[in-house]
Amino acid sequence: MTDLLALDKVSRAFGGLRVNENISFRLAPGDRVALIGPNGAGKTTLVNVISGGFAPTSGTLHLEGDDITRLNIPARVQRGLVRTFQVTRLFATLTAADNVALAIMQRRGLTRRFFSAATNAPEVRTEWEQLLGTLGIAHLARITVSQLAYGQQRLLELAIGLALNPKVLLLDEPAAGVPHDEAPKILEAIERLPADIAVLMIEHDMDLVFRFAKRVLVLANGRLIFEGTPQAVTADPEVRRAYLGSYADARRPA
Amino acid sequence: MSSLSTLAKTSDRAFPFAAELMGVLSIAALGVLGFLLFPDDLAFLTRLIGITLLVLSLDLVTGYCGIATLGHAALFGVSAYAVGNACIGGIREPILLLGVGIVAGAITGAISGALITRFRGLPQLVLSIAIGQLVAALANKLSSVTGGSDGLSGITPDPVLGLFRFDMFSRTAFAFSLIVLAVVFVLLLRFVRSPFGLLCRGIRDDDLRAQMIGAVVYPRLVIMYAVSGAVAGVGGALNAMTAGVVGLDSVSFERSAEVLVMLVLGGAGNLWGALFGSVVFQIFEHIVSATNPFHWMTLVGLLLIAIVLFAPRGLSQGVVVLWSKVFRRGGRP
Numbered sequence: 202m203t204d205l206l207a208l209d210k211v212s213r214a215f216g217g218l219r220v221n222e223n224i225s226f227r228l229a230p231g232d233r234v235a236l237i238g239p240n241g242a243g244k245t246t247l248v249n250v251i252s253g254g255f256a257p258t259s260g261t262l263h264l265e266g267d268d269i270t271r272l273n274i275p276a277r278v279q280r281g282l283v284r285t286f287q288v289t290r291l292f293a294t295l296t297a298a299d300n301v302a303l304a305i306m307q308r309r310g311l312t313r314r315f316f317s318a319a320t321n322a323p324e325v326r327t328e329w330e331q332l333l334g335t336l337g338i339a340h341l342a343r344i345t346v347s348q349l350a351y352g353q354q355r356l357l358e359l360a361i362g363l364a365l366n367p368k369v370l371l372l373d374e375p376a377a378g379v380p381h382d383e384a385p386k387i388l389e390a391i392e393r394l395p396a397d398i399a400v401l402m403i404e405h406d407m408d409l410v411f412r413f414a415k416r417v418l419v420l421a422n423g424r425l426i427f428e429g430t431p432q433a434v435t436a437d438p439e440v441r442r443a444y445l446g447s448y449a450d451a452r453r454p455a
Numbered sequence: 456m457s458s459l460s461t462l463a464k465t466s467d468r469a470f471p472f473a474a475e476l477m478g479v480l481s482i483a484a485l486g487v488l489g490f491l492l493f494p495d496d497l498a499f500l501t502r503l504i505g506i507t508l509l510v511l512s513l514d515l516v517t518g519y520c521g522i523a524t525l526g527h528a529a530l531f532g533v534s535a536y537a538v539g540n541a542c543i544g545g546i547r548e549p550i551l552l553l554g555v556g557i558v559a560g561a562i563t564g565a566i567s568g569a570l571i572t573r574f575r576g577l578p579q580l581v582l583s584i585a586i587g588q589l590v591a592a593l594a595n596k597l598s599s600v601t602g603g604s605d606g607l608s609g610i611t612p613d614p615v616l617g618l619f620r621f622d623m624f625s626r627t628a629f630a631f632s633l634i635v636l637a638v639v640f641v642l643l644l645r646f647v648r649s650p651f652g653l654l655c656r657g658i659r660d661d662d663l664r665a666q667m668i669g670a671v672v673y674p675r676l677v678i679m680y681a682v683s684g685a686v687a688g689v690g691g692a693l694n695a696m697t698a699g700v701v702g703l704d705s706v707s708f709e710r711s712a713e714v715l716v717m718l719v720l721g722g723a724g725n726l727w728g729a730l731f732g733s734v735v736f737q738i739f740e741h742i743v744s745a746t747n748p749f750h751w752m753t754l755v756g757l758l759l760i761a762i763v764l765f766a767p768r769g770l771s772q773g774v775v776v777l778w779s780k781v782f783r784r785g786g787r788p
Contacts, residue, residue, distance in 0.1 A: 252667070278669035290667070292660040294724075295653070303650075303657050304668040312654045312670065316645050365668060 203229055204263070205399045206251070206282070206369045211260035213243075213250050220246045222423045224260070228369060228399040235410040235431075236403045238420035239444050244403045245287060247420065248371050251401075252284040253277045264369070281368030285361075287377055287403070289354045291346045297357050298342035301329040304364035332360050336390050352383035359390055370394065372402040376409060388412065419444060474648075475641045481727075482637040485734060490629070492738075497625035501697045503737045504632040505531075508690030510714045510733040511643060511726060512560075515683040517715070518723035519647060520676055521659035522572060523580045525711050526587025529567065530684045532594060532706030534560040534691030539607040539701045540600060547613040549631065549696060556692025557685045564684015565677060572676035575662075584708070591706045606702035610695055621697065628697035639689055643726055646682070655679050656724070720762055722769020731770055 206228040213221040220243040228234060238244055249255045251262065253274040261270045264280055272280075292300050305328050306312050333339040336356045341349060346357065355375060362370055376387045391413060394400055404410050410417065410431060417434045419427035421443035427434060434440055489500045509531045516522045537559035538552050546552060567586050571579055594601045601607055614620040619627045646652055658665045658672050665672055695701050704710060714733075721732020739758060744751040766773025 254663075273671075274663075274666040275669045275671045278667060284667065286664075286667075290661050290664040292657040292664060294660055295656060299653060300657075303653055306650045307654065307668045307670050312650045312675075314650045315652075316642075316649055361668065 205230055205232075205265060206401075207263040208251070209261045209263075211247075211250060211257045211262065213246055213255055214258045220423050221250060221257075224420075224425050226418060226425065226428060228401060230368075230397050230399055232399040232401075232416065233414050234399075234401045234416045234418060235414035236401055236418045236420060237405070237407075237410060237434075237444065242420040242444075243423040244420055245373060248284055248373050248401075248403060252282065252371060278365060281366065282371075283362050283365045283367035283369070284371035285358045285373060285375060287373040289351070289358045291354060291357060291361070293347045294345060296343050296345055297333065297338065297349065297353075297360075298329055300346060300357060301332055301360050301364050302326075304361045305329060308365050329364070332364055335393065336360050337386060350380075350383075352379045352386070355379050355383075355387060356390065359387070363394070367398055369399045369401070372400065372404075374403050374405065376404070376406060474644050478641045478644050479637050481730075482633065482640055486629075486633040496741075497629040498697075499741055501625050501628045501632050502694065503734065504629075504636050505690045505694035505697070506714065506717075506737060507636060507730060507733040508639060508693065509687050509710075510717045510721075510729045511640070512683045512687035512690065513714050513718050514723060514726060514729035515643070515647075515686065516568070516680055517718060518725065518729065519652065519655050519659060520572075520679050522676065522680075523576075524571060524583035525580060525708070525715060526567070526583040526585070526590070527687065527714060528706050528708070528710035529587045529590035530560050530563050530687035531691040531694070531710070532701075533563045533590060534684075534688035535695040535701040535705045536594065536601050536607060536691075538692040538695040539610045542610045542612055542696070543607075547611070549612045549615045552612055552696055553635065553689060553692050556688040556690075556695070558688070560684040560686070560688020560691060561681045562684070564687070565681040568677045568680020568684070572673060572680060584711075587706070587708060587711050591703065591708065594703055594706045601701070601703075604703060606700045607695075608700040610699045610701070612696045625697065632693050632697060635689060635693060639686060640726065640730065643686070647726060651675070651678075659724075716759065720759065720770060722771035722773075725769070725771050728769045728771035735770060 204227045209225050211221060211224045212219065224247065236244055236247070246255065250257050253272060257270065261268060263269065264277070264282055267280075269277055269280065269282070292303065295303070302325050303312070305325050309325070311322070311325070330339060330342070333342055336359060338353055338356050338360070341353060346354065349357065355378070359375060372391070375391060376384050379387055388409060391400070391402070402413060404413070414431055417427070417429060417431050418425060419434060419440050426443060427437050427440045429437070490497070493500055509527065512530065513524070513527045517524060534556040538556045541555045542552055546555065570586065571583050574582055595603055612621060615627060615631050619631070621627050654665065654670055654675060658670070658675060662672055691705065694705060717732045717736040718729055719732070720736050721730065722728025740751070740755060743754045747754065762770065766776075
């Protein structure tokens with residue numbers, strides 16, 4: 202079985218509202234997949250179902266062949282299923298370094314240590330220094346997150362995701378809210394992600410989608426209406442009607 | 456708090472145990488200062504140290520984990536009663552009695568923590584009050600164990616290390632309590648900077664984010680609650696041993712509320728804040744209530760309003776801000 206992540210007929214309803222219906226797709230190692238669709242199509246709900254925030258109403262999820270449908274969030278993260286958030290969620294009173302160090306220590310099982318000094322363990326330190334360096338925010342290591350600019354916080358969010366050594370990385374609009382001049386940094390960071398991991402990215406910015414994705418999934422009204430190459434997606438009449446008609450509106454103001 | 460922890464971090468590299476040394480020296484200095492200011496009232500200082508341990512304990516759950524509680528005196532009181540009963544029952548060795556207090560506090564902490572940390576926000580706060588009230592009601596009803604409203608008396612521990620008898624001037628009690636406080640404070644300074652302590656601060660900042668780095672939140676909070684209970688237990692044990700009696704006040708709602716006020720006064724999420732908040736509040740209360748027995752609560756209220764207005768994040772943060780203004784170090788680390 203070469204699939205890293207497999208969704209089979211996954212549905213999620215809130216009361217009578219069916220937000221995701223019968224969604225099936227596969228992610229293989231090295232995949233770069235964009236998930237697009239109009240607002241309210243159920244993209245973020247789908248990411249929540251995959252990451253464990255919501256249990257699916259029906260359907261199954263498999264990670265590397267194991268059924269993870271009933272696993273909670275931490276158990277999925279420990280198996281390498283990692284997500285970032287559309288609106289940054291960071292440890293606001295900790296420094297940038299501590300944010301990343303905490304993720305590293307959690308991954309390495311060090312957070313059960315009660316008396317060693319936290320961020321100064323050499324192996325942890327080299328790792329966060331390197332990660333922050335790769336994302337170009339090493340100079341911010343000692344600054345408290347709440348004092349960072351939003352674009353810097355987005356990069357840090359990515360750094361935390363990477364610190365967890367993901368096999369599957371779900372990026373929920375990684376460039377959302379990032380000032381125009383900082384957006385290229387995010388894109389560069391995404392392009393430099395380890396080649397063997399599978400990345401699923403929700404994105405509105407079609408330029409970014411075309412640059413990043415080898416495959417595009419289109420979600421509309423909770424259903425997967427298209428799966429194919431970025432070139433094919435623009436030609437598909439149903440996608441044009443459901444989504445790309447509003448392409449111009451969906452582009453972020455400069 | 457951020458600037459405080461940064462200060463600690465920079466000094467970390469210069470000298471590995473700088474923070475710990477600082478802790479011991481500060482507590483020794485406070486002890487000497489207290490001894491000089493109140494040479495005839497060492498019993499008051501001894502009581503102050505017991506309560507300070509309870510404030511430190513509260514800081515662990517409220518300051519470091521963001522758990523709102525108004526029932527923290529329960530941990531202190533249960534330990535005090537346990538130590539009292541153990542002493543009356545024949546265990547008179549002070550170090551052993553400390554152990555009894557620690558175990559009793561840790562168990563009470565784990566049990567109440569297992570309930571309280573299941574919830575968030577207002578339900579959590581109400582549950583903590585309910586547990587506090589339950590313990591207070593039990594302490595009142597189970598008079599065979601607690602002495603009821605008369606209190607549990609006749610607690611006479613052996614001399615410390617077989618050498619230092621608990622004297623009527625509270626000299627031994629004061630010195631013993633001060634040393635115990637210094638040891639606990641240093642251990643806690645280390646503990647809150649550990650990976651575990653850092654994760655607890657992370658959970659306080661964003662619970663979901665902590666889960667999304669793979670941390671299972673609930674057991675961590677219960678463990679922290681047990682540690683907090685152990686620290687409160689040290690306070691309760693000292694209180695029982697040095698006062699010789701345990702009364703209903705040690706489990707009262709007022710006690711729970713007062714320690715929360717002390718913590719906010721000093722600055723939650725910071726052990727130094729808890730230490731100074733507790734010391735400043737109790738000395739202020741002691742002096743003001745002696746000079747003006749009728750209106751002292753009013754003055755305490757005014758002090759609190761002034762603190763909230765001028766140093767909303769507590770005395771410790773106020774001092775740091777003032778320090779950086781005076782020495783032009785700038786706000787950013």
